[in-house]
Amino acid sequence: MKHKFLELKIHQRHLDKYKNQYPLLFKEAVMGNHVFEDNSIQEGTLLKLTDERGHFIATAYYGIQNKGIGWVLSRIEKEKIDALYFKKKLYSAIEKRIKLYNNPKTSAFRVFNGEGDGIGGLTIDFFDGIYLINWYSQGIFSFKDNIVKSLKEIVEYDAIYEKLRFDHDLIEENDGLIAGKPVTFPIIIKENGERFAVYFNDGAMVGIFLDQREVRRTIRNNYSKGKNILNLFSYTGAFSVFAAKGGARNTTSVDLANRSLERTQENFRLNNINLEDHSIVVEDVFKYFNYCDKKGLKFDMVILDPPSFAKSKNFVFSAEKDYPTLLAETIKITVNNGIIVASNNSSTIDLEKFKQMIGKAFNMGKARFEILEIHQLPKDFRTNHAYPESNYLKVAFIKVIKKSKTVNP
Numbered sequence: 132m133k134h135k136f137l138e139l140k141i142h143q144r145h146l147d148k149y150k151n152q153y154p155l156l157f158k159e160a161v162m163g164n165h166v167f168e169d170n171s172i173q174e175g176t177l178l179k180l181t182d183e184r185g186h187f188i189a190t191a192y193y194g195i196q197n198k199g200i201g202w203v204l205s206r207i208e209k210e211k212i213d214a215l216y217f218k219k220k221l222y223s224a225i226e227k228r229i230k231l232y233n234n235p236k237t238s239a240f241r242v243f244n245g246e247g248d249g250i251g252g253l254t255i256d257f258f259d260g261i262y263l264i265n266w267y268s269q270g271i272f273s274f275k276d277n278i279v280k281s282l283k284e285i286v287e288y289d290a291i292y293e294k295l296r297f298d299h300d301l302i303e304e305n306d307g308l309i310a311g312k313p314v315t316f317p318i319i320i321k322e323n324g325e326r327f328a329v330y331f332n333d334g335a336m337v338g339i340f341l342d343q344r345e346v347r348r349t350i351r352n353n354y355s356k357g358k359n360i361l362n363l364f365s366y367t368g369a370f371s372v373f374a375a376k377g378g379a380r381n382t383t384s385v386d387l388a389n390r391s392l393e394r395t396q397e398n399f400r401l402n403n404i405n406l407e408d409h410s411i412v413v414e415d416v417f418k419y420f421n422y423c424d425k426k427g428l429k430f431d432m433v434i435l436d437p438p439s440f441a442k443s444k445n446f447v448f449s450a451e452k453d454y455p456t457l458l459a460e461t462i463k464i465t466v467n468n469g470i471i472v473a474s475n476n477s478s479t480i481d482l483e484k485f486k487q488m489i490g491k492a493f494n495m496g497k498a499r500f501e502i503l504e505i506h507q508l509p510k511d512f513r514t515n516h517a518y519p520e521s522n523y524l525k526v527a528f529i530k531v532i533k534k535s536k537t538v539n540p
């Protein structure tokens with residue numbers, strides 16, 4: 132598509148933000164934003180943003196996501212948004228991941244992380260020679276030709292796949308294959324020496340969340356030996372695999388989705404872990420809490436990594452509202468001096484707020500705690516300092532202290 136140019140003024144009250152590198156364009160910041168209302172402007176249109184007097188601030192593209200209506204691409208007035216522009220951005224991102232490309236123990240990581248690498252709405256992941264591009268709006272998708280061409284020029288690949296993460300009525304053929312040879316799924320990737328099955332043909336989630344890489348390694352190396360570990364919202368059991376590899380006495384993985392059973396078994400088998408010491412429970416976590424209560428079950432360590440929003444038959448869970456209650460329930464089933472690995476990935480909850488939630492949960496759970504370590508995003512998930520929401524991941528390793536003089540039994 133040929134990209135049109137539209138000049139728009141930013142409201143005085145939002146000016147400082149955009150002058151200070153803020154990358155996300157939202158509707159309220161734009162003067163005369165009714166232009167977006169009648170669908171006359173196509174997604175992918177380039178927007179020249181100026182102050183009220185017409186002085187250039189930034190070039191952005193128009194693309195609707197739940198977060199906003201577009202992303203800033205450049206702050207240099209003369210910079211053209213052309214093939215060379217995308218090539219430079221991709222090249223610079225890839226260069227920053229050279230260490231990961233050369234790491235023989237890890238073959239899956241993020242190559243391009245949206246606004247953290249200078250282009251919001253676009254992510255590219257690497258899975259053992261195969262690239263997966265995620266397009267988060269029609270707007271960024273309209274630049275596909277240049278972006279894919281640049282990627283092909285910079286890297287060697289076995290295949291390049293895409294996922295369209297916005298509403299559309301296009302038919303995706305060959306599971307989204309756009310270059311190279313079709314892959315027979317699963318792709319088997321390695322992460323710090325452990326193996327995982329990855330599928331691009333089973334919805335938006337591919338089997339492993341790459342942003343938890345360092346948390347998984349920490350669990351394996353420093354926290355698992357000899358322990359009885361519960362993994363809640365376990366999905367394909369990636370945390371359980373690392374726990375088992377770290378010498379856990381046993382693990383229990385709980386997830387509501389039927390597919391989690393097979394997929395967790397598959398990952399255990401890939402790592403030659405004996406399934407006998409590891410249970411996989413397909414059930415609602417909230418029901419499982421009741422079960423533990425009835426049976427008096429307690430664990431040395433509990434990993435708690437819920438989605439930011441989930442609906443099940445019995446509950447609607449929103450991390451924003453329900454995290455403290457969920458954590459309080461988890462405290463109940465953790466032994467004295469046990470560990471909870473509490474993870475939260477809502478971009479609207481920052482680290483401070485998350486720590487407050489932890490405090491609140493321990494108040495509810497009538498226990499004391501000590502935060503042993505906190506992890507945030509690994510380096511390949513680059514963030515944008517001017518846009519703190521991009522730094523969404525917070526994982527706290529918390530020691531649970533139940534017996535103490537200051538707490539009533």
Ligand code: SAH
Binds near residue numbers: 391437
């Ligand atoms: N911890 C996982 C990722 C979790 S993804 C990992 O490290 O890979 C979120 C998972 O929560 C999904 O697999 C979904 O099926 C599950 N889920 C959502 N609501 C649930 C509920 N009420 N009980 C159990 N599992 C739930």
